[in-house]
Amino acid sequence: MKAVVTVIGKDNVGILHRVSGVCSEYKANVLEVTQSVLQDMFAMIMLVDISEMTADFSQLVDSMEALGKELGLSIHTMHEDIFNAMHSI
């Protein structure tokens, strides 16, 4: 089982560090990261493996949302199934 974490907002030092920190806290293994900074807008999409997680998936969602609020970024954590369902036949 995998989840997608998307982070969008103003670029700053240490965003990747903080987001992957939350992942490691719950033992969600980061599989892939795509990141771009356009002018000062930061956009990152992270694919994480959630099958070995130590907590409920909803706790990861809450922690990421709280981190987003703290850093002034928009962070969404969603199960990969929704993207697969919508975009592949």
Add this chain to the structure above:
Amino acid sequence: MLNVYDILETIRMIQDECLDIRTITMGISLLDCIDTDIDKACGKVYEKIVRHAERLVPVGQQIEKEYGIPIINKRISVTPISMLCAVCPDGNPVKFAKALQRCADTCGVNFIGGYSALVHKGFSAGDMALIKSIPEALDVTENICSSVNIGSTKSGINMDAVKLMGQIVKESAVRTADRDCIGPAKLVVFCNAVEDNPFMAGAFHGIGEPDCEIHVGVSGPGVVRSALSKYPDASINELADIIKKTAFKITRMGQLVGARASKELGVPFGIVDLSLAPTPAIGDSVAHILEEMGLEMCGTHGTTACLAMLNDAVKKGGVMASSTVGGLSGAFIPVSEDAGMIDSAVAGVLSLEKLEAMTAVCSVGLDMIVVPGDISPETISAIIADEASIGMVNSKTTAVRLIPAINKKEGEMLEFGGLLGSGPVMSVRDKSPAKFINRGGRIPAPMQSLKN
């Protein structure tokens, strides 16, 4: 492999374009709750609904969190209550409404539908008592919805029921005049009602359905409008293709959520209803889709054609995305629940007659239309009869949900708030159809009924 563009598209649809699951509706059969003692029957109804639906809201919230997709309402539909009334002729049917309200309070659901009667060919035991109790039931409860099926393509239109429903709608408005006439906003009069509809106020659990099942109603007018806005110069058939693709994505999401809810709750998956259901929120309007297609304002000439294309394209796109499509499936045009429709009605561009024409080519019918408070019950009945005949002849579901705004006149506004929105009082003809309505009897089934 997931692609960045697809991920961002999904997030944009949810964040900026109001994409959501409108409702997860659990259909529950109450046939095994029938009892000659109405109090015992109410006890069984409460026990059965709570036993099946107590996890509906928490499971819905869990799915919302996991997929990051809002599920606006969690609802329950039940077997038409008139069937339970049939065996306890001396009991007051309102007791069932109160029992259902207790279920809604315990389970935390937004609505329970099924305070209903099916009388398209005539009244059987329990039907009359239930229908006459509707104004009181909608007055003393908050989350209970009622519907009455007064006609079908197979059986024609029961004009005695049409006459009665005109009076019931009016009485219901009078009883709730102090609360913005909310009573009739929870009451739908159907022709060709469907048994697996997840949308309110017309949801009930048909007798051909299994004991318990899960239906899903998706939404997403904002997503369709936004997709069309990227192609300002496309031809109509190109627009139809864009709508199909968008409807496919929206429906796939509904299918995913429904399948997941069904698995979590251990209840069979019923249907996905492909309707584009608007809300009064900005950017969630069906009228704005029609305007995006090139109408200066919804309700002008050309509106019916645009709506026909939209409705058809939504179905074509959605049907492949779901294993079982059902319910009403089409575009909804409730006036008070759609920001664009409200604007058009206020501007006088959208009239009752144009809405009637639009209902011939789209899902359902004259929905959430505010009419003057001094409207006669016969005029309401005649509007119901007109709309039901469109459904009967075209073999489609049509419905009427009119709200007589007591003590208000044409041009004034009625405010409900929430999903029900607000609407201007629209004009109706002042010449009386009373003699026609008072004749009673039945409009015979049309030739279309003889398909065997």
